[in-house]
Amino acid sequence: MYQRISSISMAVTVLLLVHSWVSADVGRTRAEEIRRLSPEVVQKIVRYTVPLPKEIRIQGVFLAESADCHLLLPKSDHPIVEQIAKEFRDQFAEHFKTELKIIREVTPGFQAVLICGKGDPQGLLLSEEDLLSLRKLPVSRDGYLIRTVEHGAKPPNHFGVVLAGVEPAGLFYASKTFLQLIRGLVSSQEEKSALVLPVVEIFDWPDLQERGLWGAYALEELGWLGERKMNLVETHATRLTLGPDGRGVAELDPALVERARRQAIKLVPIITHLDQLRRTGIFEAYPHLLGKGDPKKWPSWVDGPVCWAEQDAQRVLSDWVLSLARTDYGDAVTVWLSEAAVQCGCDTCIKENQYIMETRAAVAAWNEAKKIKPSLELRILLTQGSYPVNDKILAEVPPDVRIIYYDGGRTYTSSHQPMIEPRLEDFVKRGGWLGVCPQLTASWRIVSPFSGAQFIHARLAEFITKHLQCLYGYATPSIRYWDFNVEAAAEWSWNVHGRSTHEFAVSWAVRQNIAQPELVGQWSEILGPVSWDIYACGIPYPWFFGSLTQQVQSRRIIRPGEGRLAEIASPEQLLHDLEQAKKALEIAEQIGHPKLLAESEVILAYMQVLSALPELSLLLQKAKGVEKLAEADREKLKELQNQLAIARNTLKDALWRWARHCDPQVERRPPPRFLDTVEVCENTVKSLVETVAAILQPAN
Ligand SMILES: [Zn+2]
DSSP states (O other), X not given: OOEEOOXXXXXXXXXXXXXXXXXXXXXXXXXXXEEOXXXXXXXXXHTTOSSOOSEEEEEEEEEOSXXXXXXXXXXXXXXXXXXXXXXXXXXXXXHHOOOOXXXXXXXXXXXXXXXXXXXXXXXXXXXXXXXXXXXXXXXXXXXXXXXXXXXXXXXXXXXXXXXXXXXXXXXXXXXXXHHHHHHHHXXXXXXXXXXXXXXXXXXXXXXXXXXXXXXXXXXXXXXXXXXXXXXXXXXEOSEEEEOTTSOEEEEXXXXXXXXXXXXXXXXXXXXXOTTOOGGGTHHHHOGGGBOSSOGGGSOTTOOOOBOTTSHHHXXXXXXXXXXXXXXXXXXXXEXXXXXXXXXXXXXXXXXXXXXXXXXXXXHHHHHHHHXXXXXXXXXXXXXXXXXXXXXXXXXXXXXXXXXXXXXXXXXXXXXXXXXXXXXXXXXXXXXXXXXXXXXXXXXXXXXXXXXXXXXXXXXXHHHHHTTOOEEXXXXXXXXXXXXXXXXXXXXXXXXXXXXXXXXXXXXXXXXXXXXXXXXXXXXXXXXXHHHHHHHHTTTTTTIIIIIHHHHHHTTOOOOTTSGGGTTSOSHHHHXXXXXXXXXXXXXXXXXXXXXXXXXXXXXXXXXXXXXXXXXXXXXXXXXXXXXXXXHHHHHHHHHHXXXXXXXXHHHHHHHHHHHHHHOTTTTTSOOHHHHHHHHHHHHHHHHHHHHHHHHHSTXX
C-alpha cells in the first residue's frame, strides 16, 4: 500500500494545472525525511527536463535511507524495457556510485517502481483503475505519470517512486523525465555522492501524436531524439529495387528498426518520389513503363514519369509495399508523390491527372498489402508538383490514409507567413490525419547558425492550433548544426503552452551547462527575431545564389517591404534589426561562449550586408546618370564598401568557428552544403564590394 506525499505546506508548485487526479488528500508525512528546496533550486532542477512536463510538482527531495536500490520493471521482451534498465543502471552508477538491482514483474500497464532500502516494490504498483487517467489521454501511447509514494504501515516510513505508462513508450518517457530530474538534482546538490531523489508528482502527455524528422542523418542521432521524446524518423527504404523475376523488392534494415524501437522511435520506410525511380531498375526491367513524351522537356532532376496506365507499374509498387508489410517491423510506409508535374502522354494517362493516378496506385498497393497486414498505415507525401491539385488528392484518399504536407518552396521556408493553408485545414476538419514537413533550419540548402526559438514556436503553435498530428521536420545535414532549433521543436511539439521562448533558451543553456543561462535567455530573445528576419529574406539562400549580385550589378533599387526584403517591413525595422544584432553580440561577449559568439557575429555580418543594400542600390542608380558622383555620395559609398568588406571577412571566419563548435570533425568531413554557404557568402559580398569599387574608380 502507499500514500501520496501531500504536505501542502512544503509543496513548491512549479507549474501545476488542475487535473482531477491531483487530489489534496493529506497523508502521514514525516517532514524530517523530506528536504525542502528553494523555488530557485526547484526551477533549476525542472530546467533539466526536456520537454517541460505539462503538470509537474516538486515538493522537495528525500535522502534515501540506503544505497541498496531496486528497480522493478515490467516482465516484457520489448527492447524499451531493457533500454530503461540500462539508463537507470548507468545513471545510478555515475551519480550515486551504486549498483541498481533490477526486478522483473508483471505490471498493470507498463510500470516501474524504484525503492532504496526496505520495502516491497510490488506493493507500490498502481492498479488498472489508477491508470485510467492515462488511458483517456488523446495520445495515451506516450502519456505517463510519476509519483513519489510513502509506504510502510507505521513509522519509520519509506519512500518509493512509481513511474507508469499504458504503453512501453509512456514508461520510457517517464524514465527520461525522472532521470533528467535526477541530473538536475545532482547538479544542484553540494554533497554529490548523497542518494537524493525527488518528491514529485508528474502527469504528462504530448500535444502532437508524431514528433520527428525525415532523413538518413537522423539515424545517427536516435538516442538524442529519444532523450527529447521525439518518436518518428522516416528514411528511404534501405533497398528499393526489382528482383531477377521482375518483382519489386523493398526492405528496411531490421537492425536500424531495432535501434529505433529501443528509443521509442517509429521508423517508417519511404518509397521515394515516383518520378525518381530510375535507380530502382524499374525502366530496365520494364522499358514500357517509362512515360510517353519528350524527355528533353522534363526537368533534368526527374528520371521520367511512370505510366500508371500499365499494370506492371501498379504491380511493382504493390510488391514494394507488400514486401515491407511482410516484415515484422513493417507497420507503416510512406509513398512520396512526384516532385515534378510531368505527365505520361499515353492515351489513358493524358485523360487523367498524374497525381490522382499516383495516389490511386499508392492506395491500391496499400489495399493489397492490408490483406496480409490489416493494420498497415499508408502515408502519402504531397509535393510542390502536386500543389495545384492537393485538394483533389485529399478528396481522393480513403479516411484512414495519412497525409504529409511537403512542398519544396512552401514548407522549406523561413517565412513569417503561416504554412497550413485553408485546403489543408478543411481536410483536418473533415477528420483527416495531417502531418507537415517544414525545415527546422535557416534553409534546407545552406548551413548557417539559427537559434530561432520564436521561429520554431510559431511553427509548432500553428500546427497544434490547426490540429495537425505529425511534425516531419527537416534538419540536414546533421542535427549537430541545429541542436537548438530541433530541441525547440521537441519542446513545443510536446508542450506548446509550457515554456516561453525566453524560458526555453534559459533551460537549453542550463542543459548545455553554459554559464549565465539568464543571459542566454536575453540573447535568444534579441537575436532570434533578427535571424528569423534575415532567413525569411532568403539570405544566404536563395538570394546570395546569384540573384543579389545580378540585382546590384544591374543597379536595381532594393527597398525594405518589397521583393526579397518583403519580410522586413520598413527602413526603421532594418535599422532596428541591425541595432539588435549589435546588442546580441555584446551579450554573447558577456556570456563568453564561443559558439554563441560566432553565431552572433555571423548574424551581425548578414545584417551589415542587408542594411547596406537600400542605400547602396540608390547610390548606384544615381551614379548611372551622372559622370561623377558628388563627393558626399562618394564618401557614403566608401563607407558602405567598407561595411561590406568587414562583413565579408567576418562571415568566412565566424561561419567556420561556429561550425567547428557544432561538429569538431567538420574540417575532416565538411558537409558540401556548408562549404557552399561559406563560398556563396564570400563571393556574393565580394561581388558587391567590387561593384562599388568600379563606381569609385577615378574615371567615375
Ligand atoms: Zn501512360
